[in-house]
Every structure is written in structure tokens, then in C-alpha cells.
Amino acid sequence: xxxxxxxxxxxxxxxxxxxxxxxxxxxxxxxxxxxxxxxxxxxxxxxxxxxxxxxxxxxxxxxxxxxxxxxxxxxxxxxxxxxxxxxxxxxxxxxxxxxxxxxx
Numbered sequence: 001x002x003x004x005x006x007x008x009x010x011x012x013x014x015x016x017x018x019x020x021x022x023x024x025x026x027x028x029x030x031x032x033x034x035x036x037x038x039x040x041x042x043x044x045x046x047x048x049x050x051x052x053x054x055x056x057x058x059x060x061x062x063x064x065x066x067x068x069x070x071x072x073x074x075x076x077x078x079x080x081x082x083x084x085x086x087x088x089x090x091x092x093x094x095x096x097x098x099x100x101x102x103x104x
Contacts, residue, residue: 032062032063032064033063033064033065033066033089033090034052034054034061034062034063034064034065034066034070034073034087034088034089035060035061035062035087035088035091036054036060036061036062036074036077036081036084036086036087036088037059037060037084037085037086037087038056038058038059038060038061038081038082038083038084038085039059039082039083039084039085040059040082040083041058041059042056042058042059042061042081042082044056044080044081045057047061047077047080047081048080049063049073049074049075049076049077049079049080050066050068050069050072050073050076050077051066051067051068052064052065052066052068052073054077054081056081059085061077061081070087070089070094070098071094071098071101071102074087074094074098074099074102075101075102075104078102078103078104083103084099084102084103086099087099087102
């Protein structure tokens with residue numbers, strides 16, 4: 001039985017090491033999948049956009065991952081809270097072109 005456990009662990013540990021980076025890539029270094037900076041402060045504290053419940057404080061909104069495309073989430077968030085100055089997905093800014101489309 002002891003030998004079986006050793007073989008099982010030696011097989012599973014390398015697989016776990018491969019899966020760990022994938023799990024951490026789902027969010028940015030701040031722990032949020034979506035991050036938006038607004039051009040004006042909002043009074044909305046928990047707008048919903050693209051199935052995501054955002055947490056907003058003044059000119060900053062953050063939210064977890066959703067199954068929708070980032071452009072759709074950004075566009076719906078703009079409808080709820082106003083113009084968006086910047087929008088990040090997993091810590092990466094979306095392109096100026098996508099941001100322009102988001103702000104319609």
C-alpha cells in the first residue's frame with residue numbers, strides 16, 4: 001500500500017504543478033478579473049454587467065470573471081455607470097480600439 005501511495009504521488013505532483021499556473025492566470029495581480037476606471041465617479045456600488053456583479057467605489061470598478069466577452073462586459077458596464085477611461089482584463093488594458101467601441 002505504501003508503494004502505491006508513493007507511485008500515485010510521484011505521478012500527480014507534476015500534474016498539479018502544471019495546473020497551478022493556469023489557476024493563477026484567471027485574475028490579475030490585484031485579484032480581480034475585470035478592472036475599470038471611470039471618467040466620472042459613480043453612485044452605483046454594485047452594477048451588473050455581462051453577468052458580472054461589479055464592486056464600484058468612486059471612479060473604480062472591479063469584478064470577477066464571466067462567460068461573456070470583455071467588450072460586451074465593458075459596454076454593459078458603461079451603460080450602468082458611464083464613460084470608461086480604462087478597462088483591464090486579467091491585469092491587461094484592452095486596446096484603444098476596443099475601449100472606443102466600449103464607450104460607443
